[in-house]
Amino acid sequence: MPRSSTSNGESSSFSQDEIYAQIVEALVDQRMLPGTRLNELALCEVFKLSRREMEKVLLKLSFVGLVKLIPNRGAFVASSDASEARAILSARKIVEAGIVEAVALRATGADFKRLEQNIAREDECRHAGRMREAIKHSGEFHILLAEITGNFILCDLMKQLVARTSLVVSLYENPNGLSCWHGDHATLLRHLRAHKARPAMTLMQRHLDDLEESLVFAPQQDQSPDLRAIFGGVGKGRNG
Amino acid sequence: MPRSSTSNGESSSFSQDEIYAQIVEALVDQRMLPGTRLNELALCEVFKLSRREMEKVLLKLSFVGLVKLIPNRGAFVASSDASEARAILSARKIVEAGIVEAVALRATGADFKRLEQNIAREDECRHAGRMREAIKHSGEFHILLAEITGNFILCDLMKQLVARTSLVVSLYENPNGLSCWHGDHATLLRHLRAHKARPAMTLMQRHLDDLEESLVFAPQQDQSPDLRAIFGGVGKGRNG
DNA sequence: TCCAGAAAAATTGTGCGCAATTTGAAGATA
DNA sequence: TATCTTCAAATTGCGCACAATTTTTCTGGA
Numbered sequence: 018m019p020r021s022s023t024s025n026g027e028s029s030s031f032s033q034d035e036i037y038a039q040i041v042e043a044l045v046d047q048r049m050l051p052g053t054r055l056n057e058l059a060l061c062e063v064f065k066l067s068r069r070e071m072e073k074v075l076l077k078l079s080f081v082g083l084v085k086l087i088p089n090r091g092a093f094v095a096s097s098d099a100s101e102a103r104a105i106l107s108a109r110k111i112v113e114a115g116i117v118e119a120v121a122l123r124a125t126g127a128d129f130k131r132l133e134q135n136i137a138r139e140d141e142c143r144h145a146g147r148m149r150e151a152i153k154h155s156g157e158f159h160i161l162l163a164e165i166t167g168n169f170i171l172c173d174l175m176k177q178l179v180a181r182t183s184l185v186v187s188l189y190e191n192p193n194g195l196s197c198w199h200g201d202h203a204t205l206l207r208h209l210r211a212h213k214a215r216p217a218m219t220l221m222q223r224h225l226d227d228l229e230e231s232l233v234f235a236p237q238q239d240q241s242p243d244l245r246a247i248f249g250g251v252g253k254g255r256n257g
Numbered sequence: 258m259p260r261s262s263t264s265n266g267e268s269s270s271f272s273q274d275e276i277y278a279q280i281v282e283a284l285v286d287q288r289m290l291p292g293t294r295l296n297e298l299a300l301c302e303v304f305k306l307s308r309r310e311m312e313k314v315l316l317k318l319s320f321v322g323l324v325k326l327i328p329n330r331g332a333f334v335a336s337s338d339a340s341e342a343r344a345i346l347s348a349r350k351i352v353e354a355g356i357v358e359a360v361a362l363r364a365t366g367a368d369f370k371r372l373e374q375n376i377a378r379e380d381e382c383r384h385a386g387r388m389r390e391a392i393k394h395s396g397e398f399h400i401l402l403a404e405i406t407g408n409f410i411l412c413d414l415m416k417q418l419v420a421r422t423s424l425v426v427s428l429y430e431n432p433n434g435l436s437c438w439h440g441d442h443a444t445l446l447r448h449l450r451a452h453k454a455r456p457a458m459t460l461m462q463r464h465l466d467d468l469e470e471s472l473v474f475a476p477q478q479d480q481s482p483d484l485r486a487i488f489g490g491v492g493k494g495r496n497g
Numbered sequence: 498t499c500c501a502g503a504a505a506a507a508t509t510g511t512g513c514g515c516a517a518t519t520t521g522a523a524g525a526t527a
Numbered sequence: 528t529a530t531c532t533t534c535a536a537a538t539t540g541c542g543c544a545c546a547a548t549t550t551t552t553c554t555g556g557a
């Protein structure tokens with residue numbers, strides 16, 4: 018008998034890793050906003066997973082800071098306060114400066130090709146007005162840089178940090194700001210191709226500085242806003 | 258009734274975090290070498306923890322790469338191959354360069370004091386011949402640097418990387434090498450006090466380069482060496 | 498209508514026990 | 528003696544059921 022069956026034989030039966038990836042993707046795509054409660058049984062139902070296995074997935078998500086587990090209350094999409102948000106971006110500045118330096122010194126033609134393709138895809142989405150997809154590609158650019166270093170530890174770390182950044186942006190992005198520093202990636206790629214490490218590092222630093230400055234850390238909502246708080250007090254009556 | 262009871266009322270009852278820390282400490286102190294099997298029930302017995310809770314601790318240890326969980330076989334102290342060992346050190350070079358730069362630019366007198374005390378303690382142990390303790394302090398120096406940045410993400414990351422480095426060293430250290438670059442920390446502190454970021458970064462880089470070069474990646478043992486492998490083939494007969 | 502207080506429902510926490518697998522040892526055969 | 532097979536012991540994997548807690552709903556009084 019296959020190991021991952023859930024008492025009905027025809028389930029789609031994803032593996033734990035796949036489900037972890039799917040949830041991360043949903044968070045990155047901002048389909049679930051910070052503070053959203055992740056009902057364990059509902060997740061089990063959706064993914065056809067036992068509670069025990071889902072518990073492990075949620076544990077992993079909490080270890081990487083994407084989910085907060087509150088005893089006896091359950092799992093919530095992580096909702097960073099300003100200090101934590103700044104720590105995430107600060108960590109990125111430090112780590113990505115090093116990554117960019119390594120890439121500038123050691124990347125090959127095939128690597129540049131991958132970066133180029135990513136930028137092309139992002140532009141494509143952006144011009145087609147599919148901003149959500151464009152933002153996703155934008156994040157993947159940074160992960161791609163980590164991949165090019167060939168260091169799986171940095172790669173995992175960047176996946177975490179990019180995902181957490183996505184949550185932070187959805188919490189604190191300036192609704193007026195147009196978040197339009199999308200030329201940066203292309204410029205960075207030129208620096209990398211020319212093996213100009215120092216300018217590449219400076220640009221990455223400024224890229225992340227700009228992102229941080231585009232955020233507005235006004236106290237807009239509570240530490241752990243529930244669904245009710247997010248969707249307002251309209252949900253009380255059940256009639257149309 | 259207290260939540261963490263294990264059916265006998267008088268247990269020492271550590272929390273999960275405390276036990277996690279204790280195991281990490283044992284690994285860092287090289288009281289358990291890479292490849293050592295961590296028997297779940299035995300750990301439950303020692304720490305007076307239920308299997309379920311211990312499972313979570315082991316899961317966390319595996320997430321940070323200190324333990325490898327093999328399905329149906331259990332938990333083993335992580336035994337990195339050469340490629341993984343290099344990745345760990347390479348990640349440290351990139352991250353710690355950034356940390357050192359941040360510390361050089363922003364650290365205060367109190368921070369320098371902490372570093373100074375750490376160096377003093379390490380020297381003390383070294384001169385007293387308590388090398389194991391000296392090595393531990395040496396590792397803590399690097400964690401201290403991360404703490405001084407005030408960035409908890411970098412701090413957690415460095416704790417992981419230092420611990421994993423300790424495992425790598427115990428696997429690959431050159432038995433002839435004396436591993437005597439212990440003046441580096443003091444020199445680094447001087448650079449930091451003088452806010453000389455660039456020399457400090459270069460020194461840290463060289464410090465880690467030296468560490469890496471002191472390792473010998475000869476194929477000395479298998480991927481998952483069991484206790485038998487470690488303690489040789491002498492254990493078959495039971496008579497003295 | 499509004500606000501405590503209590504009962505009910507929903508949800509999470511976790512020990513227990515068995516199934517599945519691996520490990521170790523004993524036995525058979527050449 | 529060495530090697531393969533077989534069987535028993537040890538160990539991990541995991542569903543289940545109940546306990547503990549929180550959340551929601553219901554109720555009565557001001």
